[in-house]
Amino acid sequence: MVVLDRNKKIDILFINEGTYPMVRGGVADWISQLILGNPDINFGVIFIGSSEDDYEGIRYDLPENLVFLDINYLFEEANLPKSKELQGSDEVYKLKHFLSVKKNIPEELKTLQFYTEKVTLEKFLYGRKTWYFLEDIYLENNLELPFIEFFWTVRNLFLPLWKVASIAEDFVRRKKSLRLIHSPSTGYAGFMSSLLKKELNVPFLLTEHGIYVKERKIDILNSDIFRSKDIFSTNPFGIDPLKVLWINFFINLGKISYGCADKITSLYEDARKVQISLGAPSEKTEVIPNGIKIEKFNVVLKMASPKPVVALIGRVVPIKDVKTFIKAVKLLNTKIDVKGWVVGPTDEDPEYYQECLNLVEILGLEGNLEFLGFQNVVDVLKEVGVSTLTSISEGMPLVVLESLAGGIPFVATDVGACRQLIYGGLDEEDVKLGKAGIVVPVASPFETARAYERLLTDRAFWTNCSRVGRKRVEYYYSFDKFLLNYKRLYSSLMGTEWQEYPLN
Known part of the structure; x- marks a missing residue:
């Protein structure tokens, strides 16, 4: 419509x-x-x-x-159209090509x-x-x-x-x-x-x-x-x-x-x-890597400190593996008193959301873990000490760049571009900058909890990760660079002459 x-x-x-x-x-x-x-x-x-x-x-x-x-x-x-008796078409057999990876798809x-x-x-x-x-x-x-x-x-x-x-x-x-x-x-x-x-x-x-x-x-x-x-x-x-x-x-x-x-x-x-x-x-x-408007997170950078709050910022769906985060928060609270926040929409998979709520109740985390729904990411980052994703699949998550731009160290699973963003990898200079957090295996609540604990209790390590993360985003992932890359590509594909359009 x-x-x-x-x-x-x-x-x-x-x-x-x-x-x-x-x-x-x-x-x-x-x-x-x-x-x-x-x-x-x-x-x-x-x-x-x-x-x-x-x-x-x-x-x-x-x-x-x-x-x-x-x-x-x-x-x-x-x-759907009303049912009727039809002979159909022999051409329908060509759809078999969709079900085998050994055949080339016919042009028609x-x-x-x-x-x-x-x-x-x-x-x-x-x-x-x-x-x-x-x-x-x-x-x-x-x-x-x-x-x-x-x-x-x-x-x-x-x-x-x-x-x-x-x-x-x-x-x-x-x-x-x-x-x-x-x-x-x-x-x-x-x-x-x-x-x-x-x-x-x-x-x-x-x-x-x-x-x-x-x-x-x-x-x-x-x-x-x-x-x-x-x-x-x-x-x-x-x-x-x-x-x-x-x-x-x-x-x-x-x-x-x-x-x-x-x-x-x-x-x-x-x-x-x-x-x-x-x-x-x-x-x-x-x-073409993602980019963000770094200046938007300056207010977070001024307030950044290892506050006893770990935030998973993302949708509450199975691919984000929120359950591993919940388990990690439970393990972490056997060592230090920490709040866990899940910040993101909960309506995409109501059944999975309910399973997560049930797990919070079973683990006795009602006072330490909250589902906050969709929130302004800047407002959230002002209040947290560590950001995290425990996903089983990702691309290049914007929330990692946003957190690093605000000086908030990140703990992520080793999926998509997370290792590159946290440890560097675009070039040698990027790697030399150092670590902006910790990368952990998928579905590993114990290692994830240990990563949270280290960042929240080792002030020197947290401070260095904060500094590195901000520098990495400034050097490699600015919004201006991202936008210019797409302006050039759009102009090339549309057959127009590229020019230095003003950036907003």
Whole structure:
């Protein structure tokens, strides 16, 4: 549904999956910074979410240079066509390519016409050929769960492709002037970007913060919605064959995005290497680190001290592994009296949030651990001695840069760019600066608690980490440098001459 149209040309169209403007923090803040930092560029946004009930509405003030906003949800049953008996299309068998990493994706699966003409949504949903197609997949993979469960599971896996195609087709019909597509992920957003790139013949810029395929793989492997239990499986990792099909599906969505994109950016070198291993052509890839407005955190720097508060600033979702943080706070309080704060939205996964509350109660931490919800990060950092993330996957978290800019040492798991941010790694001089905190293994509450204890009790170490963190952000991660990198890239892809635009 289009909720904003200022009837102006669109220079850059963001296609966002589950982020700006319906979710705050992380990638959404990054998108907001790019829009606000480029007031001379008109932006459009197509938002793709799961279902309307999962969001609380628009969470950002919409700037004047955001000239188009279309909000859509992938899983709305009411929008499906009425059932009817159809023969379907043999073309549906080409969808098998999505479920195998050994096959190349045919070019026609990357076109809008495949989903709007060759295999329409009605043909996919109600065609006999679709039934036979799903039967073949079921038998080829020797699945043990009942066929009817498999049928609905795989049908729903493919269904969003038609929803995405429908949203893309609606945008094409509007005949909007467009110069560049920018997607902050692969997945469904990257797939839609690929369809529009081919349909409209405009450049496509792909940016990944975390690696989408890796994060979906974690979600799928941790999911309990797959009930197939093959005790005689020859898979050395014991992965449910149905989960393998789901993982392959998202790997192939990524390959489509990588193949269609004109330029692929990541936040750090290791992420670029992972992109290449997943199918990104190396010549298209480039690293552009995040940056922040350092002066915003000067007020924190003036007040920084090892206060007995450790704050995890992030969403309360499984990938952030908030439970490890809770356990670490419990262990820490056997040595010193410390408060633990979880600062971030709790509504994204209510079941997980309740599990965290239950764990706090079981461990008797009601007086030492609080969930504060979304807060202004500057206000939070004024009151803490150590910031932390216990995530099992990250990209280049802005909260690490924000904490270091305020002189607050950081404890993070060894994921994404966290080691680079805390220990240095962009070049030799960066490494020589020293440590801005401590990096710990994933899911290690004992080592995490020891890291908190050292920073809160060793004043000299805390002070040095504080100094190093601020210097590292000043030298390598300024907002101006970040913004200039994207201004140059935007100008290059849009075919305009880059100039030194004033920074805001």
